[in-house]
Amino acid sequence: MYSEKVMDHFQNPRNVGEMENPSGVGTVGNAKCGDIMRMYLDIDENGIIKEAKFKTFGCGAAVATSSMATELVAGKTVQEALEVTNKAVMEALDGLPPVKVHCSLLAEQAIHAALWDYAQKNGIKIEGLEPPVNDIEELEEEEEY
Amino acid sequence: MYSEKVMDHFQNPRNVGEMENPSGVGTVGNAKCGDIMRMYLDIDENGIIKEAKFKTFGCGAAVATSSMATELVAGKTVQEALEVTNKAVMEALDGLPPVKVHCSLLAEQAIHAALWDYAQKNGIKIEGLEPPVNDIEELEEEEEY
Amino acid sequence: MKEFVYLDNAATTKVRPEVVEAMLPYFTEIYGNASAVYDFGQKCKQAIEDARETIGSSIGTKASNIYFTAGGSESDNWALKGVAEAYKDKGKHIITTKIEHHAILHTCAYLEQQGYEVTYLDVDADGLVSPEDVKKAIRPDTILISVMFANNEIGTIEPIEEIGAIAHEHGILFHTDAVQAYAQVPIDVEKMHIDLLSASGHKLNGPKGIGFLYIRQGLKLKSFIHGGAQERKRRAGTENVPGIVGLDKAVEIAMATMDERIKKESELRDYLIARIEDEIPFAKLNGHRVKRLPNNINFCFRFIEGESMLIMLDMAGICGSSGSACTSGSLDPSHVLLAIGLPHEIAHGSLRLTLSDEITKEQLDYVVDHLKEIVAKLRSMSPLYED
Amino acid sequence: MKEFVYLDNAATTKVRPEVVEAMLPYFTEIYGNASAVYDFGQKCKQAIEDARETIGSSIGTKASNIYFTAGGSESDNWALKGVAEAYKDKGKHIITTKIEHHAILHTCAYLEQQGYEVTYLDVDADGLVSPEDVKKAIRPDTILISVMFANNEIGTIEPIEEIGAIAHEHGILFHTDAVQAYAQVPIDVEKMHIDLLSASGHKLNGPKGIGFLYIRQGLKLKSFIHGGAQERKRRAGTENVPGIVGLDKAVEIAMATMDERIKKESELRDYLIARIEDEIPFAKLNGHRVKRLPNNINFCFRFIEGESMLIMLDMAGICGSSGSACTSGSLDPSHVLLAIGLPHEIAHGSLRLTLSDEITKEQLDYVVDHLKEIVAKLRSMSPLYED
Ligand SMILES: Cc1ncc(COP(=O)(O)O)c(C=O)c1O
Ligand SMILES: Cc1ncc(COP(=O)(O)O)c(C=O)c1O
Ligand code: FES
Ligand code: FES
Secondary structure, X not given: OOOHHHHHHHHOOOOEOOOOOOOEEEEEEEOOOOEEEEEEEEEOOOOEEEEXXXXXXXXXXXXXXXXXXXXXXXXXXHHHHOOOOHHXXXXXXXXXXXXXXXXXXXXXXXXXXXXXHHHHHHOOOOXXXXXXXOEOOOOOOOOOO | OOOHHHHXXXXXXOOEOOOOOOOEEXXXXXXXXXXXXXXXXXXXXXXXXXXXXXXXXXXXXXXXXXXXXXXXXXXXXXXXXXXXXXXXXXXXXXXXXXXXHHHHHHHHHHHHHHHHHHHHHHOOOOOOOOOXXXXXXXXXXXXXX | OOOOEEOEOOOOOOOOHHHHHHHOHHHHOOOOOOOOOOHHHHHHHHHHHHHHHHHHHHOOOOHHHEEEEOOHHHHHHHHHHHHHHHOOOXXXXXXXXXXXXXXXXXXXXXXXXXXXXXEEEOOOOOOXXXXXXXXXXXXXXXXXXXXXXEOXXXXXXXXXXXXXXXXXXXXXXXXXXXXXXXXXXXXXXXXXXXXXXXXXXXXXXXXXXXEEEEEOOOOOOOOOOOOOOOOOOOOOOOOOHHHHHHHHHHHHHHHHOHHHHHHHHHHHHHHHHHHHHHHOOOEEXXXXXXXXXXXXXXXXXXXXXXXXXXXXXXXXXXXXXOOOHHHOOOOOOOHHHHHOOOOHHHHOOEEEEEOOOOOOHHHHHHHHHHHHHHHHHXXXXXXXXOO | OOOOEEOEOOOOOOOOHHHHHHHOHHHHOOOOOOOOOOXXXXXXXXXXXXXXXXXXXXXXXXXXXXXXXXXXXXXXHHHHHHHHHHOOOOOOEEEEEOOOOHHHHHHHHHHHHOOOEEEEEOOOOOOOOOXXXXXXXXXXXXXXXXXXXXXXXXXXXXXXXXXXXXXXHOOOEEEEEOOOOEOOEOOOOOOOOOOEEEEEHHHOOOOOOOEEEEEOOOOOOOOOOOOOOOOOXXXXXXXXXXXXXXXXXXXXXXXXXXXXXXXXXXXXXXHHHHHHHHHOOOEEEOOOOOOEOOOEEEEEEOOOOHHHHHHHHHHOOEEOEOOOHHHOOOOOOOHHHHHOOOOHHHHOOEEEEEOOOOOOHHHHHHHHHHHHHHHHHHHHHOOOOOO
């Protein structure tokens, strides 16, 4: 059901763990499936993400997207990190089953939440960044029969 | 689906045919299944049935019950022949499947019709004999769902 | 010498050995739950999706429009009740024909009890539905037209493409019960404007207890069996994986051999028809002579009754049927034969013989030889003959 | 070393080789139409009647009260919709529970749309329905009580006999979904006052795509699949003879081995429960500890999520499930676990392992060893653990 890349990131998740003094940390949850993701970012004085770490309570797709997201944002500027959308994460993982698309939103939102925390702490404004939501609503509509 | 006796009477029906100058002849039909049975009786001056013959357009059970009915009435008095009911015919055949019970009514009614004809021709009254019906109505009720 | 000649293939068929072979591993080796997470279940899921693919392409549509059911009757019930319910706000009128299978007719009777109105179209003496009649029957509240692809008793093939075109011109859904026609004659749901199509595995040398409903993409249809999320939430119940795999194989073979079978069976059919017509008096062919399923032969023999004929044929090792398969336990004369205008007594004397691709000409000769004797014998017993 | 341990027998089971053996002739040799006149079809009919006999006596009733269906979901749909329709003049209220299978719950939701009222009873923390609650829910217009014999997720066996007695005291029909319990624990429809009972073949090492509905004699029940006159006119569709023959064999074996299996599986079940409780912290057994299906183990492991666990178990060759079988493709937390009072996050971390009589203690040791590691690994990734 999952691609090889997803399985690889699920079995050997990169960057699992916590961070002592993160530049930003964000926790998001998904009301529908009850899963939770926490993302830690270490951002240097030039606004470059040096490292990202995560902890996730969630399905295989949630773990894999968290892992992939941490890899994708590392080395990017804060502004570039905003472009690591759920679509980008999914593509990097060679896709997800339709029913699991929403899981990748968790990763996107977790990045945004951590960046927001960083922005708040440093009193800066990141172009295009919205305040984090507590609950990720279901974005796709399910087919009705 | 049929007993051995039924199959025997179906394969080797006794007394199939017509009669030149029958003492009585009766034809009955079954509205429900469109089958027709004609019974000929040769009755002597003592009111004893010397021979019975039949022709039947009908299912296996109809043919077998006709055949058995002609055997059962032969040698009987007119009065005794009235006791050759559909139940008696069925018993003599070791039973019929439930859906075929009504076919044996054809045989009973054919005997009655032939006896009625004999009674009419000779201006006598046979105790307990009712005028023949043209159509045998379904007597059993089918289960309704 | 007594032979065994099975000529009831319209009722049900022998499962092909290759089909059984394909099914076997799914009983005892690959038996996991197809909806499960584990890889072992995904193997079953894959087998199901492969079957959907085979079947979809056999009627010119995408795999995702195929939904597995337990057979033709369920598919018919689902199509009719599902449309009736989903479109009741649009209207409550359904058009069908007098010669449909009971799976359609009894479902329509049920819908009538629920407040729907059903128009039952007449057919001509060959069993053909007139597209003109279909057009005339259409009302503003018509939500569904259901016309069988080919009749199960007399084999007549209906003008499905024309009827489908009329339905779609009027924006009305079109269902066809293709239980008899599927994989016997070519079907293209796009070209023929078919929105819903019912089929059953055991009519094409596949397993019993499996069938499918084709549902045009985007069509709203209420579920019929509610429960688990199988079949994309539209048909509940643990997937019958061996049945589906068997159906896949049966369809694959049936489609690959279709042209050849049509040729062979049509020839044998016409040979049998000719011999009967030449050699047995008072025999009437039922159904259209040309627009006819390749494997169907149906005659009425006057003055005699069907069941007696069947029993005598059986004694000679010949399996045939009289009236429709599902109701040969019943006493009513075939509604199809009445609809083509036969009187009751004649309708009672019908015999349906349906071929498979295993039947030989020699077997048919054996059948005619016996049939002649049987008909003669029963006529000699009949009060209607030479009377 | 990687083993293969199939612990999803509540979802579906391996077909016993003897069952396949029994079915085989009915695919390619005895394939005639069971409703036909010819002797060849009568052989199928006989096989069907033999199966009906076996099944009838397995639940203490006559053969004629058993009606074959395509599985548990169809049986459930038929029982509920059939009663609802036949008794609507008497009333439109149905009582069921919050922990029924979706085949019941979604059918009830459908009936609600049709104007019926449904009371969904709560259960206690062990998943038990209280007969007292059933009594309190009864209204003058209650026409049906439907309570499952045993729950498919947590294995709790309900007080069916008491509930049946209450139903009958009040002149109300009683249906039980015994899909999980049938042939696993003793059932007597007379003693337990059961009017309708659903079962499915593939849960007892029989084939998929076949099941039955027991209908008490004399009970009026509308047909669900309309069409041909099969199953004494109550359920249309060409009989799935191989499926029925397979079910016959599966039931015969299951009934003959029931006592022994109950003993063996209960012991293994309790062994596995004990090891998990002793060796894995924050593990909570779901379902009643004693009133429990012999083959069911269901735990919640806090701080982790079910699907991740399943994938990791699968990597070790262990097949389990999380939530109900039919919905493990779904994201909703199990309605059963919510009904016994678990909060969402905990309900998400459930694991169901269900035994067969082929499972050994060594296999369960293998499972626990892996499970310990997996739970530990997932907890180390969880933001909820030691937080
Ligand atoms: C309690 C219960 N009822 C009904 C069903 C549905 O049975 P089937 O999948 O055979 O239709 C199941 C199995 O999934 C079940 O466990
Ligand atoms: C035209 C037609 N429709 C529907 C059916 C019902 O199919 P099944 O018996 O597989 O349910 C049949 C077969 O009996 C049929 O011939
Ligand atoms: S994150 Fe909940 S299902 Fe994937
Ligand atoms: S006499 Fe008509 S069915 Fe037997």
